[in-house]
Amino acid sequence: MDSQERILLKVEGLKKYFPVRRGFFQRTAAHIKAVDGVDFAIAEGKSVGLVGESGCGKSTVARVILKLLEPDAGRIVYKGRDITPLSPKEMKPLRKEMQIVFQDPFSSLNPRMTVGQSIEEGLRILGLSKNRRQGRRDELLEMVGLSAMTADRYPHEFSGGQRQRVGVARALSVESSLIICDEPISALDVSIQAQIINLLKDLQDRLDLSYLFISHDLNVVGYLSDTVAVMYLGHVVEYARADTLFEDPRHPYTRVLLSAVPSVEADLTSKIKTLKGEVPSPMDPPPGCKFQGRCPLVEPRCKQGEIDFSRVGEDHLVRCWKAT
Amino acid sequence: MEEAYAPPHKDTLLLVEDLRVHFRGHDHVARAVDGVSFDVHTGETVCLVGESGCGKTVTALAILGLVPIPPGVIASGKIRLRDTNLLTLTEEGLQDIRGNQISMVFQEPLTALNPVFTIGDQIMEAIQVHEKVSENERRRRCIGLLTDVGIPSPEARLKDYPHQLSGGQRQRVMVAMALACHPALIIADEPTTALDVTVQAQILNLMKSIQHASAMSVLYITHDLGVVSTVADRVYVMYAGLIVEQGTRDQVFQHPRHPYTRGLLASLPSRSKRGKRLYSIPGSVPNPAFKPKGCPFHPRCSAAIAECAVDFPGMCDYGHGHLSRCPPVYSRERQE
Ligand SMILES: Nc1ncnc2c1ncn2[C@@H]1O[C@H](COP(=O)(O)OP(=O)(O)OP(=O)(O)O)[C@@H](O)[C@H]1O
Ligand SMILES: Nc1ncnc2c1ncn2[C@@H]1O[C@H](COP(=O)(O)OP(=O)(O)OP(=O)(O)O)[C@@H](O)[C@H]1O
Ligand SMILES: [Mg+2]
Ligand SMILES: [Mg+2]
Numbered sequence: 001m002d003s004q005e006r007i008l009l010k011v012e013g014l015k016k017y018f019p020v021r022r023g024f025f026q027r028t029a030a031h032i033k034a035v036d037g038v039d040f041a042i043a044e045g046k047s048v049g050l051v052g053e054s055g056c057g058k059s060t061v062a063r064v065i066l067k068l069l070e071p072d073a074g075r076i077v078y079k080g081r082d083i084t085p086l087s088p089k090e091m092k093p094l095r096k097e098m099q100i101v102f103q104d105p106f107s108s109l110n111p112r113m114t115v116g117q118s119i120e121e122g123l124r125i126l127g128l129s130k131n132r133r134q135g136r137r138d139e140l141l142e143m144v145g146l147s148a149m150t151a152d153r154y155p156h157e158f159s160g161g162q163r164q165r166v167g168v169a170r171a172l173s174v175e176s177s178l179i180i181c182d183e184p185i186s187a188l189d190v191s192i193q194a195q196i197i198n199l200l201k202d203l204q205d206r207l208d209l210s211y212l213f214i215s216h217d218l219n220v221v222g223y224l225s226d227t228v229a230v231m232y233l234g235h236v237v238e239y240a241r242a243d244t245l246f247e248d249p250r251h252p253y254t255r256v257l258l259s260a261v262p263s264v265e266a267d268l269t270s271k272i273k274t275l276k277g278e279v280p281s282p283m284d285p286p287p288g289c290k291f292q293g294r295c296p297l298v299e300p301r302c303k304q305g306e307i308d309f310s311r312v313g314e315d316h317l318v319r320c321w322k323a324t
Numbered sequence: 325m326e327e328a329y330a331p332p333h334k335d336t337l338l339l340v341e342d343l344r345v346h347f348r349g350h351d352h353v354a355r356a357v358d359g360v361s362f363d364v365h366t367g368e369t370v371c372l373v374g375e376s377g378c379g380k381t382v383t384a385l386a387i388l389g390l391v392p393i394p395p396g397v398i399a400s401g402k403i404r405l406r407d408t409n410l411l412t413l414t415e416e417g418l419q420d421i422r423g424n425q426i427s428m429v430f431q432e433p434l435t436a437l438n439p440v441f442t443i444g445d446q447i448m449e450a451i452q453v454h455e456k457v458s459e460n461e462r463r464r465r466c467i468g469l470l471t472d473v474g475i476p477s478p479e480a481r482l483k484d485y486p487h488q489l490s491g492g493q494r495q496r497v498m499v500a501m502a503l504a505c506h507p508a509l510i511i512a513d514e515p516t517t518a519l520d521v522t523v524q525a526q527i528l529n530l531m532k533s534i535q536h537a538s539a540m541s542v543l544y545i546t547h548d549l550g551v552v553s554t555v556a557d558r559v560y561v562m563y564a565g566l567i568v569e570q571g572t573r574d575q576v577f578q579h580p581r582h583p584y585t586r587g588l589l590a591s592l593p594s595r596s597k598r599g600k601r602l603y604s605i606p607g608s609v610p611n612p613a614f615k616p617k618g619c620p621f622h623p624r625c626s627a628a629i630a631e632c633a634v635d636f637p638g639m640c641d642y643g644h645g646h647l648s649r650c651p652p653v654y655s656r657e658r659q660e
Contacts, residue, residue: 054493054495054496054519059490060490104434147611150611158377159376159377160376187431187517189374189547190592191588191591191604191605192375194591194603216518216519279475
């Protein structure tokens with residue numbers, strides 16, 4: 001990372017294990033190693049994209065950063081301050097600066113509040129007058145492609161994609177420095193996706209916002225991220241600037257991800273690619289490289305010991321022997 | 325002109341005709357679905373695509389008798405599954421259809437799954453409703469289904485509650501539940517939005533192989549044109565509660581006729597456009613309570629002419645099952 005840049009958020013060795021309790025006494029029988037050593041940093045005004053397979057731990061990383069879940073190991077440093085040990089009460093003032101668009105919009109909206117009220121809640125914290133609040137609320141709704149007239153409707157009266165946009169509007173209502181977007185546009189069609197992506201980009205330029213952008217869609221991540229961290233089974237396997245990652249992916253998993261992007265431009269009749277091999281379980285990840293069971297390049301040394309990052313270029317780190 | 329698509333089986337499984345679903349608000353009526361017609365043949369994959377809020381989910385809910393009434397009303401239409409008119413069925417009859425004939429993968433799994441039961445209980449319940457089998461057999465099938473949808477350590481995860489799963493895992497549990505009762509038709513409402521490409525491909529392939537084995541039909545509701553272009557036999561493009569274009573996958577993707585379909589294809593993000601501003605169709609979907617007169621797309625349409633603001637557009641026939649609701653483009657292209 002450029003030394004001129006000021007780091008807003010830094011995550012080091014982050015781990016989160018969920019206990020699996022079994023039997024009458026609910027003893028802990030095993031652990032789901034949802035996040036198993038994640039490091040990255042986000043500079044002010046920049047975006048980091050987090051991509052990876054379903055269940056690899058992306059949402060858990062987001063929730064741990066916001067301290068909605070306590071990490072089991074590692075440090076979260078925000079604006080130079082270690083926030084890992086902060087209590088929920090001490091976190092409260094920071095919550096305003098760190099907003100999140102949750103992956104599941106319905107369950108994150110209060111069903112008994114109109115969406116207008118949900119959006120205004122954040123504005124109230126800022127101490128705006130009622131008139132200014134409503135003006136701002138209407139503006140936010142319009143920005144995400146919903147009409148201001150929808151402000152007095154309840155979440156269940158919206159379509160899935162409309163609810164998702166309410167979540168985006170709510171996160172943008174507060175003047176924050178970091179917005180974590182967990183699959184913020186997955187339910188949206190391309191046209192509205194484009195509108196939201198452009199909106200997020202504009203706001204970033206104007207307000208110097210930073211984003212942690214979680215998505216399974218590499219095309220979308222490519223648009224919005226300066227750097228991309230590719231996660232596999234709880235840890236980052238490749239870390240690179242977005243353009244480098246697209247032009248020169250090094251980890252075999254990243255290559256699969258890139259080659260499998262369905263696109264209308266591709267040959268329509270081409271077969272969909274799938275990964276061969278067992279889907280590894282976060283309950284007992286294999287020793288050595290976690291991708292070994294599905295990797296076309298696997299060899300004996302991949303199956304033992306921890307595989308560390310190797311630097312293959314400026315700002316380009318890969319956890320694979322074969323990449324160098 | 326290319327050949328029309330011949331469905332694997334000629335018989336129509338589902339027929340929807342002039343469906344209108346309206347929601348009454350305190351001072352207006354939202355015409356969420358406003359005259360939708362389509363059909364699905366046995367063994368076929370039909371995709372319903374369109375912008376957020378255009379009425380896709382409400383159409384699906386209407387087929388299953390799940391529109392909340394009130395505030396909803398089925399203002400007109402016919403929905404036939406083989407010889408049964410679904411709109412005249414009692415709740416009991418509908419439940420039977422839902423357990424045995426049609427199953428649905430809901431768009432928001434967290435709200436569709438029951439938070440107080442484990443996912444194993446819920447899948448086994450779906451198996452039980454369809455077919456009485458021993459508890460051991462149910463468990464075995466349940467584990468098989470979870471394996472098919474790519475959930476690691478399925479035996480252990482049976483006992484998880486929905487909130488303990490990741491977003492994409494919940495979505496796949498919904499798919500497993502929908503497959504559990506061997507339906508004749510699956511309505512899958514954005515079934516892979518939370519899934520990365522590799523897992524998505526696994527799910528799409530799974531559905532395809534079941535379709536080949538059992539002639540199951542799939543009605544795919546999605547905004548993802550990449551998915552549509554890989555799975556669809558036929559495509560219906562929906563805008564503001566209406567079908568605006570329909571045809572085979574190749575007709576719609578290679579020779580889109582409606583300006584809206586063309587706009588959708590133009591706004592696809594792709595690697596070649598990285599870093600540049602994305603094209604998006606200007607404006608947004610009209611509020612279903614205040615639709616413009618004439619063609620509902622005309623305020624956003626670059627090809628609009630004066631008549632578009634006045635006349636409601638009829639379907640224009642391009643032959644071989646390819647129809648588009650845009651008379652101006654039709655007459656212009658006929659002249660060329
Ligand atoms: N509260 C919980 N209790 C137990 N296990 C959990 C809990 N939350 C998450 N997990 C597990 O941790 C792993 C990582 O989950 P996470 O939600 O972070 O995945 P994700 O990368 O966001 O996936 P997706 O793309 O599907 O949303 C999964 O195996 C999940 O089942
Ligand atoms: N219960 C309801 N009461 C009032 N309006 C509703 C209700 N349910 C849906 N609507 C409205 O009907 C329209 C169509 O909604 P629908 O959920 O079918 O959209 P959709 O095409 O599935 O969109 P998305 O892709 O965002 O899921 C929307 O404008 C929505 O606001
Ligand atoms: Mg997630
Ligand atoms: Mg929907």
